[in-house]
Amino acid sequence: MCLAIPSKIVEINNMMATVDVMGARRQVSLMLLPEEAKVGDYVLVHAGFAIQKVQEDVAQDSLNLLQEVLQKLQDEDAYD
Amino acid sequence: MKQLIELIVEFSNRIGRPVRLMEVCGTHTVAIFRHGIRSVLPEGIELISGPGCPVCVTSVRDVDTAIAIAMEPDTILTTFGDMMRVPGSERNFYEARAEGADIRVVYSPVDALRLASETPEKRVVFFATGFETTSPLIAASVFDAERKGIENFYIYSVHKLVPPALSALLADSEVKVDGFILPGHVSTIIGAVAYEFLASEFGMPSVITGFDPQDILQGILMLLRQIYDGNPKVEIQYTRAVRPEGNKKAVELIYRYFVPSDAYWRGIGMIPDSGLVLRPEYSRFNALSLYDIHVESKPEPRGCSCGEVLRGIKKPTDCPLFGRRCTPEQPVGACMVSSEGSCAAYYKYFNPC
Numbered sequence: 001m002c003l004a005i006p007s008k009i010v011e012i013n014n015m016m017a018t019v020d021v022m023g024a025r026r027q028v029s030l031m032l033l034p035e036e037a038k039v040g041d042y043v044l045v046h047a048g049f050a051i052q053k054v055q056e057d058v059a060q061d062s063l064n065l066l067q068e069v070l071q072k073l074q075d076e077d078a079y080d
Numbered sequence: 081m082k083q084l085i086e087l088i089v090e091f092s093n094r095i096g097r098p099v100r101l102m103e104v105c106g107t108h109t110v111a112i113f114r115h116g117i118r119s120v121l122p123e124g125i126e127l128i129s130g131p132g133c134p135v136c137v138t139s140v141r142d143v144d145t146a147i148a149i150a151m152e153p154d155t156i157l158t159t160f161g162d163m164m165r166v167p168g169s170e171r172n173f174y175e176a177r178a179e180g181a182d183i184r185v186v187y188s189p190v191d192a193l194r195l196a197s198e199t200p201e202k203r204v205v206f207f208a209t210g211f212e213t214t215s216p217l218i219a220a221s222v223f224d225a226e227r228k229g230i231e232n233f234y235i236y237s238v239h240k241l242v243p244p245a246l247s248a249l250l251a252d253s254e255v256k257v258d259g260f261i262l263p264g265h266v267s268t269i270i271g272a273v274a275y276e277f278l279a280s281e282f283g284m285p286s287v288i289t290g291f292d293p294q295d296i297l298q299g300i301l302m303l304l305r306q307i308y309d310g311n312p313k314v315e316i317q318y319t320r321a322v323r324p325e326g327n328k329k330a331v332e333l334i335y336r337y338f339v340p341s342d343a344y345w346r347g348i349g350m351i352p353d354s355g356l357v358l359r360p361e362y363s364r365f366n367a368l369s370l371y372d373i374h375v376e377s378k379p380e381p382r383g384c385s386c387g388e389v390l391r392g393i394k395k396p397t398d399c400p401l402f403g404r405r406c407t408p409e410q411p412v413g414a415c416m417v418s419s420e421g422s423c424a425a426y427y428k429y430f431n432p433c
Contacts, residue, residue, distance in 0.1 A: 001106070001107075001133070001134045001135060001160065001162055001209070001210050001211075001213075001214065001418070001420065002105060002106070002107055002132075002134075002210070002211060002213040002214070002263060002264075002265045002266055003107055003265070004213065004265045004268070004321075029190065029220065031220055031223075032216050032217070032220060032327065032329060032330045032333065033327075033329070034327045034328060034329040034330070044265070044268060044321055046213055046214070046217065046265065047160075047187060047188040047189070047214065047217055048187060048188030048189075048190045048191070048217070049188070049190075049216070049217045049220065051213070051216070051265070051268055051269065051327060051330065052268045052321055052322075052323075052327055054320050054321055055319065055320045055321075056320060065298060065301070065302070066083055066084070066087070069087055069301065069305060070087070072305075073087075073090060
């Protein structure tokens with residue numbers, strides 16, 4: 001039930017936006033968004049409302065995690 | 081992905097004992113099955129499902145009450161589609177509809193509000209189920225109803241809150257968990273701040289995790305790292321959708337209209353301050369103030385292990401009814417009804433037949 005789908009904003013009209021979800025167009029409310037959104041932004045949509053802007057920094061994050069963890073294991077092994 | 085799995089194996093070896101991780105959210109339960117996550121994990125890591133399926137934890141009495149509301153004259157009951165087949169004590173929503181109740185499925189509470197403005201001669205009640213992902217939407221609809229002066233829109237709130245349920249689980253000596261895979265979209269709203277007590281009071285490793293296979297593996301790796309380091313904290317893996325503070329605007333809107341109350345979780349029991357009811361000053365939107373409805377509590381179906389399944393004590397396959405008397409076509413317990421219920425997910429992906 002807590003499913004939310006990342007959707008691209010294609011048009012904004014006051015507090016309503018038209019979003020594109022994998023080719024389908026839907027009207028969603030922007031009234032719950034904590035920050036202003038503009039056309040081209042991705043938002044998470046749950047049951048007709050945008051609930052957050054999506055930040056596309058994940059690739060970098062996971063890379064950082066892997067490097068950090070690998071480094072930690074190597075450091076530990078060096079002390080063993 | 082391969083490197084992630086190798087690191088998980090490495091940490092699991094270094095920890096050197098079995099680890100039980102609970103995925104709290106039903107959407108995770110389904111994602112874990114769909115992506116075959118268990119098949120790539122080392123033997124020492126067990127994933128167990130928790131209480132995070134709103135349909136599953138809605139009590140028999142609440143379903144009976146919603147049906148009683150739907151049976152009232154000049155009333156339309158609107159609901160999310162997943163609730164339609166949840167068994168009440170005598171009938172589900174489909175059966176009530178066949179008996180003449182006007183029950184309609186909506187995609188969003190906005191649709192229910194629109195229906196109210198289009199049919200002023202009827203009372204339109206929205207059956208408000210769901211966790212913190214959903215409750216701000218309902219609050220927004222009440223806000224809209226107020227603003228537009230729509231006077232025939234009501235809600236019956238059985239909303240539930242995730243953090244008090246986690247507290248209740250950890251206070252239960254039967255529940256054995258080494259870490260929580262915390263829900264992604266509930267946390268989009270409430271943020272990491274809402275779970276700080278898990279680390280500070282219970283020393284429980286916790287990671288807010290996304291729903292892609294890579295997210296889930298990464299969440300598991302972060303949990304193993306916390307367990308290995310003996311440094312429990314609340315981390316966010318799902319950074320693209322979750323901010324540490326959550327969505328304050330949405331949380332403020334929830335508490336503008338709602339106040340926490342004790343709530344009965346199907347299969348688990350009463351959990352203090354784990355539900356949301358409308359504030360007294362907004363009781364004109366409360367369906368329970370409109371109708372004089374008293375529904376007796378009825379026991380859970382006999383033999384159903386939903387309660388143990390929702391607390392991660394039993395696996396669905398340990399239930400004597402699973403796959404025999406209880407199937408998605410003929411569900412006995414709520415965990416088999418929702419596609420996000422543990423029993424339904426096990427049945428779909430593990431069907432022994």
